[in-house]
Amino acid sequence: MPALRSARVSQTEEILRRLRLRTDEETAELLLGEEALTMAADQATSERSDHRPREKCGIIGCSGTTPVTSDLYYGLRILQHRGQESAGLAVYNGEMKSKRGMGLVHEVFSKEDLMDLRGNNGIGHVRYSTTGSSVLENAQPIVVKTSYGDIALAHNGDIANSDEIREELSKKGWAFMTTSDSEVIVRLLANEIVNFGGDVKRALKEFTSRLVGAYSLALMINDTVYAVRDPLAVRPLCIGEGNGRFMIASESVVFDALGFKFIRDLKPGEIVELRPNGFDSMRLPHPNHTAHCMFEWVYFARPDSVLDERLVYDARVKIGEQLAKEYPVDADIIVPVPESGRAQAQGYAQLAGLPVVEGLIKNRYIERTFIMPDQQEREIGVMLKLNPIRSAVKNKRIVLIDDSIVRGTTIRKIVQILRQAGAKEVHVRIGCLPIRFPCYLGIDMKTRDQFIANEKTVPEIADFINADSLGYLSMKGLITALKHSREDICLGCLTGEYPVPIPGEKMRKERPLELFSDLTSKKPSTKRGAKAAT
Numbered sequence: 001m002p003a004l005r006s007a008r009v010s011q012t013e014e015i016l017r018r019l020r021l022r023t024d025e026e027t028a029e030l031l032l033g034e035e036a037l038t039m040a041a042d043q044a045t046s047e048r049s050d051h052r053p054r055e056k057c058g059i060i061g062c063s064g065t066t067p068v069t070s071d072l073y074y075g076l077r078i079l080q081h082r083g084q085e086s087a088g089l090a091v092y093n094g095e096m097k098s099k100r101g102m103g104l105v106h107e108v109f110s111k112e113d114l115m116d117l118r119g120n121n122g123i124g125h126v127r128y129s130t131t132g133s134s135v136l137e138n139a140q141p142i143v144v145k146t147s148y149g150d151i152a153l154a155h156n157g158d159i160a161n162s163d164e165i166r167e168e169l170s171k172k173g174w175a176f177m178t179t180s181d182s183e184v185i186v187r188l189l190a191n192e193i194v195n196f197g198g199d200v201k202r203a204l205k206e207f208t209s210r211l212v213g214a215y216s217l218a219l220m221i222n223d224t225v226y227a228v229r230d231p232l233a234v235r236p237l238c239i240g241e242g243n244g245r246f247m248i249a250s251e252s253v254v255f256d257a258l259g260f261k262f263i264r265d266l267k268p269g270e271i272v273e274l275r276p277n278g279f280d281s282m283r284l285p286h287p288n289h290t291a292h293c294m295f296e297w298v299y300f301a302r303p304d305s306v307l308d309e310r311l312v313y314d315a316r317v318k319i320g321e322q323l324a325k326e327y328p329v330d331a332d333i334i335v336p337v338p339e340s341g342r343a344q345a346q347g348y349a350q351l352a353g354l355p356v357v358e359g360l361i362k363n364r365y366i367e368r369t370f371i372m373p374d375q376q377e378r379e380i381g382v383m384l385k386l387n388p389i390r391s392a393v394k395n396k397r398i399v400l401i402d403d404s405i406v407r408g409t410t411i412r413k414i415v416q417i418l419r420q421a422g423a424k425e426v427h428v429r430i431g432c433l434p435i436r437f438p439c440y441l442g443i444d445m446k447t448r449d450q451f452i453a454n455e456k457t458v459p460e461i462a463d464f465i466n467a468d469s470l471g472y473l474s475m476k477g478l479i480t481a482l483k484h485s486r487e488d489i490c491l492g493c494l495t496g497e498y499p500v501p502i503p504g505e506k507m508r509k510e511r512p513l514e515l516f517s518d519l520t521s522k523k524p525s526t527k528r529g530a531k532a533a534t
């Protein structure tokens with residue numbers, strides 16, 4: 001990994017002195033020297049030193065000739081399932097304006113806010129984090145003021161080497177105001193823009209060569225919106241067009257809902273510059289395989305989104321069919337865990353020739369159980385969220401279908417609800433392999449001890465959740481359902497082998513990202529497994 005250019009701080013001291021990190025509460029001055037280093041050290045002790053889960057996020061960006069604020073606002077609402085703890089918008093109309101806040105999108109922005117945020121270009125973000133990092137300072141977009149103008153960033157993913165970059169930048173006098181790896185990204189970019197004398201495109205190419213991990217980015221540099229997808233395309237990002245505007249968003253469902261036309265997914269390592277009448281594209285060096293997150297199709301994305309040419313709903317129906325092939329059972333009805341098991345239940349039912357019955361009714365106003373940070377709250381949440389239709393499940397042999405098991409306590413509670421409602425048998429089918437390993441690439445699963453599959457065998461889990469039988473989808477079944485080759489999917493949380501180097505973990509391929517460091521030598525990479533930049 002190349003070191004940051006050592007002479008940068010001294011050469012550009014006067015420029016760096018003028019860099020500011022802007023927050024919504026106050027304008028914090030960037031500090032240099034001892035004061036900055038002390039500050040950075042103080043802040044490093046709280047959240048980054050524990051095993052805190054990190055964000056799952058949704059991003060959006062739009063460029064037009066008339067204000068795009070309402071498109072961004074409604075787009076963020078459509079992406080609300082990707083993050084419910086904070087939301088933010090940054091727009092440009094002669095100057096950059098932003099607002100971030102804790103809560104759901106409609107709670108964060110008033111009508112007056114949206115009037116104040118009128119702009120022809122803008123980006124937005126929704127974020128989920130757990131206790132500890134659930135603070136306004138980590139909400140996005142992050143806005144940085146530089147002598148070359150303002151930069152706003154919205155990030156989805158995790159940067160595996162952010163601590164290393166943070167440390168290097170801190171040693172050079174950069175002060176960090178938040179604990180988020182997204183600030184590392186924006187500081188690094190600001191640094192490169194300064195170093196390349198305001199040449200944004202060159203800076204964009206250079207700064208991404210330092211980042212290892214998953215990053216789908218919406219950036220606004222002065223009045224121009226950019227989108228960046230990492231070279232392995234781990235997190236989704238796509239582009240659409242409508243009402244004379246071009247938009248990038250985490251999921252294609254945004255375009256459907258806004259009446260925009262879906263154009264395509266961003267390619268691995270693609271950088272797109274949005275203009276009101278089109279977009280320009282350039283590619284970073286990228287391996288000859290991708291590492292799309294399998295969990296987006298299995299659970300996280302909306303079923304009506306198309307991710308990398310695979311409709312999420314179709315993938316889930318296929319998962320259900322595979323489950324029916326792998327784990328047939330004599331039963332009377334199929335009951336999905338709403339909403340996460342619904343499409344899989346359709347697939348299972350089609351193949352098994354059994355009816356899907358809405359045996360569990362969901363209270364739509366209770367947030368997703370998976371994301372509730374406290375275990376006790378999570379269990380209470382299940383009871384608040386689901387109620388059985390007793391007449392539908394009484395004396396029935398049920399196949400209960402859900403997408404995945406993390407701790408096992410939620411599915412145990414659901415089995416209990418069905419049994420208390422009179423179910424004769426409950427056979428649990430899970431549309432994913434056992435999750436055993438943490439995710440370092442943008443999904444909130446950070447420690448091994450939260451996974452029941454690390455403590456118990458499958459029969460033991462069946463006992464724990466009190467199921468008559470339990471079947472997890474096979475790897476072959478998963479790959480078949482996703483219709484991408486195993487090579488092109490990240491399976492890190494299932495196999496413990498990751499597509500990028502993670503300290504202390506195994507890597508799936510031998511040095512697939514070594515080409516990253518070649519970028520700084522300005523030579524196109526021709527190494528095994530790499531394509532040259534296009």
Ligand code: SF4
Nearest residue numbers: 293439441490492493
């Ligand atoms: S480790 Fe799992 S959740 Fe994380 S990116 Fe890979 S497949 Fe997705």
